[in-house]
Amino acid sequence: MKKLFSIFFIALFAFLSAQDQDSKETANRFFYELTFKPKKDSAKLEKVLTVLDIAKDRSVYRDYTVIGQDSIIKVQVEAMQKSGVFKDLSKTIRMPKFSEKIVKHYPDMKVQYVERIASGFTPMGIAYNETIKFDWKISNEKEKIGPYNAQKATADFGGRKWTAWFSTDLPFQDGPYKFSGLPGLIVKIEDEGKNYSWTLQGNKKVQNWEELSYSEKISNMSLKVTDMPREKFEKTFSDFKKDPFATARPMMTQEIMSKTIPGMDGTIGDMMKKQEKMYKDFFNANDNPIELTYSSTDKKKK
Structure with missing residues (x-):
């Protein structure tokens, strides 16, 4: 039962990101409100809080939901560890809107884009790396954005025009994403x-x-991230x-699928179906990617 407990606990957090470092340092955390259109054929907008953590040698961008x-x-x-009774955390916590983590390594600004998938019941990280040279056109136009004096710049990226x-x-x-x-x-930026x-x-x-x-630490996630070419990443x-x-x-096996865990509603098979639906609902909620194209293969993002 303890093994099955850990299996489903790990599976619950398979969306979360991880990285191969766990060092303590000071970082500047910048909170960005992201307003986005999840469905390309709908005008409906959603909002989510994201963060950019800028440390000494890198920055990390991600959805703030999990950290918060x-x-x-x-x-x-x-409480579960003390009682020894499993509790379905999906009932009490919110899943993030976005599962990716983006690490920019200083000073060359090499970008590592990380996602979490499952290998069996064990989460694993897959990533691709790229160095992006933005062709910014800086304007003389200035504006006050919140408390900050800001200046305008434009660039094309991922098949969209950005200001x-x-x-x-x-x-x-640096900046978000x-x-x-x-x-x-x-x-x-929009x-x-x-x-x-x-x-x-x-x-x-x-x-x-x-x-x-x-949550990343206690779910025993592998800290190793497998880098691969972007085309292979997209397919995987x-x-x-x-x-x-x-x-x-x-x-x-059928025997395992029919078992129950104290504190869980239904069987392990029921839990798997529930989590599979959670995954699919998460991925199907957005069919309007930030990047419509990617330069490495000049193909549409699938």
């Missing part, structure tokens, strides 16, 4: 069709910053989205 719930998850997990506002008040040549390369931090728009909402210093969240991740439990299903 760390303390809640810690309380729930410690950015950067501020030299914040001396970081993959964006970087301007003489100050990007405080606002594409021409307003499918994706990031606006800086605030920032703070994070002492003893660690790249791994609490696409296959996972179509059938998240493809590698796990052969391991599950």
